[in-house]
Amino acid sequence: MPDLAGQIRAAARELLAAGEVAAVLGFAPGPLPMTTRPFAARTPAEADRLTWNGFCVMNPANLLPEILAAVEPPRGPKDPPPEGPLPKVAVVATGCWSRNIVVQIQEGRVRRERLVILGIPSRGMIDRRKVLRRVGGREIRRVEEGAHELRVEGPGLHETIPRWEVVRDNCRTCVHPTPVVYDRLLAEPVERTGVDRYAQVAEIEAMTPEDRWAWFRREIAPCLRCYACRNVCPLCYCPTCFVDDSRPQWVGKSLDPADTALFHLLRAYHCAGRCTDCGACESACPMGIRLRLLTKKLEKDVLELFGTEAGLDPGAPLPLAAFRPDDPDEFLTAGPGGGAGPEGPPPREEEPA
Amino acid sequence: MKLLRLPRQALADWLAALGRDAEVFGPKATAEGPALASLAPGETPDEAPGPPKAPLKTFFFPQPETLAVFSTRRDDPEAHVLRPPRLEAGRRVVLAGVRPCDARSVVLNALPFAGDPYFQARCGATVLIGAACAETCGTCFCRWTGGDPLGTEGLDLLLHPADGGDLLVEVLTAKGEGAAPEAGRPAAAADAEGLAARREASRRAAGRAPDPRPPLAAVDLLALHGAPFWGRVAEPCLNCGACTFLCPTCYCFDIQDETLRGRGRRIRYWDSCMFPLFTRHASGHNPRGAKFQRVRNRFLHKFRYFPDRYGPFSCVGCGRCIRECPVGIDVREVLREMLAFAGRGA
Ligand code: SF4
Ligand code: SF4
Ligand code: SF4
Ligand code: SF4
Ligand code: SF4
Numbered sequence: 001m002p003d004l005a006g007q008i009r010a011a012a013r014e015l016l017a018a019g020e021v022a023a024v025l026g027f028a029p030g031p032l033p034m035t036t037r038p039f040a041a042r043t044p045a046e047a048d049r050l051t052w053n054g055f056c057v058m059n060p061a062n063l064l065p066e067i068l069a070a071v072e073p074p075r076g077p078k079d080p081p082p083e084g085p086l087p088k089v090a091v092v093a094t095g096c097w098s099r100n101i102v103v104q105i106q107e108g109r110v111r112r113e114r115l116v117i118l119g120i121p122s123r124g125m126i127d128r129r130k131v132l133r134r135v136g137g138r139e140i141r142r143v144e145e146g147a148h149e150l151r152v153e154g155p156g157l158h159e160t161i162p163r164w165e166v167v168r169d170n171c172r173t174c175v176h177p178t179p180v181v182y183d184r185l186l187a188e189p190v191e192r193t194g195v196d197r198y199a200q201v202a203e204i205e206a207m208t209p210e211d212r213w214a215w216f217r218r219e220i221a222p223c224l225r226c227y228a229c230r231n232v233c234p235l236c237y238c239p240t241c242f243v244d245d246s247r248p249q250w251v252g253k254s255l256d257p258a259d260t261a262l263f264h265l266l267r268a269y270h271c272a273g274r275c276t277d278c279g280a281c282e283s284a285c286p287m288g289i290r291l292r293l294l295t296k297k298l299e300k301d302v303l304e305l306f307g308t309e310a311g312l313d314p315g316a317p318l319p320l321a322a323f324r325p326d327d328p329d330e331f332l333t334a335g336p337g338g339g340a341g342p343e344g345p346p347p348r349e350e351e352p353a
Numbered sequence: 354m355k356l357l358r359l360p361r362q363a364l365a366d367w368l369a370a371l372g373r374d375a376e377v378f379g380p381k382a383t384a385e386g387p388a389l390a391s392l393a394p395g396e397t398p399d400e401a402p403g404p405p406k407a408p409l410k411t412f413f414f415p416q417p418e419t420l421a422v423f424s425t426r427r428d429d430p431e432a433h434v435l436r437p438p439r440l441e442a443g444r445r446v447v448l449a450g451v452r453p454c455d456a457r458s459v460v461l462n463a464l465p466f467a468g469d470p471y472f473q474a475r476c477g478a479t480v481l482i483g484a485a486c487a488e489t490c491g492t493c494f495c496r497w498t499g500g501d502p503l504g505t506e507g508l509d510l511l512l513h514p515a516d517g518g519d520l521l522v523e524v525l526t527a528k529g530e531g532a533a534p535e536a537g538r539p540a541a542a543a544d545a546e547g548l549a550a551r552r553e554a555s556r557r558a559a560g561r562a563p564d565p566r567p568p569l570a571a572v573d574l575l576a577l578h579g580a581p582f583w584g585r586v587a588e589p590c591l592n593c594g595a596c597t598f599l600c601p602t603c604y605c606f607d608i609q610d611e612t613l614r615g616r617g618r619r620i621r622y623w624d625s626c627m628f629p630l631f632t633r634h635a636s637g638h639n640p641r642g643a644k645f646q647r648v649r650n651r652f653l654h655k656f657r658y659f660p661d662r663y664g665p666f667s668c669v670g671c672g673r674c675i676r677e678c679p680v681g682i683d684v685r686e687v688l689r690e691m692l693a694f695a696g697r698g699a
Contacts, residue, residue: 030680030681030683031675031681031682031683031685031686032491032492032675032676032681035678035681036681037589037680037681037682038588038589038680039588039589040588058679058680062591063588063589129385132384132385132386133384133385136382136384137382137383137384137385137386137387137401138386138401139401139402139403139490139491141491155402155488224594224595224598224599225594225598226593226594226595226598226599226625227593227594227628228591228593228594228595228679230593231591231592231593232591232593232679232680240629244628244629244630246630246633252609252611253607253609253622253624254416254417254609254620254622254623255416255417255622256417256611283679284591284593284595284679286406286595286599286677286679288385
């Protein structure tokens with residue numbers, strides 16, 4: 001296993017010392033085992049605090065626009081942007097994070113020329129809840145991550161866990177572990193084939209509508225409406241989110257199940273065609289709600305209906321923000337009860353010439 | 354104060370007896386650790402160290418709470434007249450296995466809610482049975498914030514493990530007296546002495562770390578407000594509500610009217626200083642418009658504004674916010690940062 005932390009530190013030191021970038025956005029150790037903290041190193045000395053491990057589950061693309069703005073020379077709200085190129089920021093990026101950066105480029109959130117992308121082929125990040133479940137919820141004071149196993153220690157606890165068994169669901173089914181854009185690749189590209197990407201979604205699709213609704217209600221029942229899932233997502237950046245709007249107010253703000261359901265459905269739909277299944281939302285949720293299953297379903301639908309996947313090509317139009325004459329439209333033309341079922345659009349009839 | 358000795362196997366019967374005219378809740382073991390849940394007759398609280406995931410405030414400050422009801426029917430002559438909600442009359446609650454930090458959070462929240470009839474009514478209808486902490490978690494720092502793993506503040510009864518597998522039951526209030534276990538026998542003098550010695554040892558342990566309250570109370574508030582570290586502390590923060598919603602001592606709320614088919618209710622629901630709407634004025638101006646200003650408020654409220662007004666910190670050191678922050682922000686580090694700033698004579 002390459003020493004990725006060391007390579008990130010070395011690259012960061014070099015870029016910062018040469019003045020090529022104003023900051024390097026990566027991760028520093030968190031306060032507890034199995035936690036990390038996003039961290040922007042701004043000096044070569046600070047670069048030494050950068051780390052890398054299987055618990056880097058937050059998506060750094062989320063903080064990228066903020067860090068880019070923070071390193072710009074200060075100016076008043078009405079002042080024009082300064083002449084000449086603005087300072088660059090380097091960012092670590094695995095496969096899915098690089099695709100979120102691509103979506104941000106497509107959506108005009110960040111400019112490619114201001115980024116130095118340190119690509120990291122991903123071995124899959126770890127779900128700390130799976131680790132906790134493995135040890136029956138006992139306290140973990142130390143975790144050592146090896147190439148293929150985790151050694152977990154706590155009061156009266158010594159366990160070795162096969163790493164792949166506690167890797168997050170999204171990482172286990174990821175087919176783009178290697179970054180799609182980068183300036184430097186810090187390890188050998190990884191390929192992952194033979195995974196059933198949509199097995200989890202297919203299970204839910206196979207349910208009756210009633211069971212599906214019950215599943216959904218059960219899944220979101222513990223939701224606190226804390227919005228960690230929304231705030232951690234690099235795609236959720238509306239200046240005022242529909243749940244925060246008060247004039248008019250679209251959604252109630254307490255724990256009414258209808259309001260919670262509305263929040264989850266609308267949040268998911270806002271990510272359709274843009275979500276890269278990075279899993280940050282699910283990792284951030286303090287209640288362990290598996291909310292990426294909703295966006296995963298939409299990913300599957302967008303792939304089946306439009307033949308595209310989010311964030312693979314910075315030059316491509318966004319599937320739901322562009323129109324093509326051959327876009328599927330059965331939901332319009334087939335009338336009530338028609339439209340694309342879970343299997344995707346029905347085959348088209350040949351038009352008479 | 355009374356001290357009883359209770360055979361451990363009598364605990365389930367005692368809670369079941371209390372459950373005959375109250376709902377009993379307590380931490381239950383789950384695959385990911387203890388979680389607050391309703392305890393069926395025969396069930397006893399999980400004894401795993403540390404506080405359960407959910408904060409105790411859900412019982413005293415529910416999300417949402419109906420404050421008033423009204424009619425919105427046009428043909429109703431009393432439309433829009435606020436009426437008191439139908440109170441859950443007679444709903445009595447027993448909370449068992451409560452950690453001392455959580456019990457203390459109720460006492461701290463009762464300071465701003467001293468005149469709040471809803472909060473007070475729920476306190477009055479609740480019996481709090483504590484479980485002293487024999488072990489602490491890596492995230493526990495109650496001693497640093499003025500609490501104690503063997504603390505009694507806010508509790509009606511407190512259980513301690515005793516030799517021979519028995520439990521010692523401290524009866525702390527009149528309400529506790531009324532709920533004390535019938536099977537409990539007066540404890541021996543040696544039990545009382547042993548407990549006093551453990552308390553003393555715990556107090557000495559607390560004394561090893563200097564009390565952070567005096568230096569923070571003394572530092573110039575405007576200097577602390579303008580301290581340079583807030584931007585750095587806030588940088589990774591997502592401004593989500595995970596820390597404040599899971600915190601037992603965060604008590605901010607907002608009030609709204611919800612109406613449906615001619616009926617309305619005025620509710621109070623949890624709000625969070627992390628949310629942009631929290632301080633937005635009707636004009637659209639937001640005095641805490643930037644992320645770092647909201648993050649700064651969370652910590653200044655806990656460690657300076659609240660103590661300025663009421664004395665203690667508004668934090669019991671339960672460590673929930675440390676465990677669940679998605680970006681690893683640690684309240685202990687921020688407290689140390691504030692102390693270092695105070696220590697530099699600012
Ligand atoms: S919705 Fe979740 S999985 Fe999709 S991009 Fe956002 S954080 Fe990642
Ligand atoms: S992070 Fe979890 S608890 Fe918070 S709003 Fe999202 S789903 Fe709900
Ligand atoms: S913070 Fe203190 S009182 Fe609370 S669980 Fe930990 S040791 Fe017990
Ligand atoms: S400190 Fe952590 S939990 Fe709290 S708002 Fe910030 S990111 Fe969310
Ligand atoms: S601030 Fe954190 S440690 Fe303090 S009471 Fe709240 S959740 Fe517990």
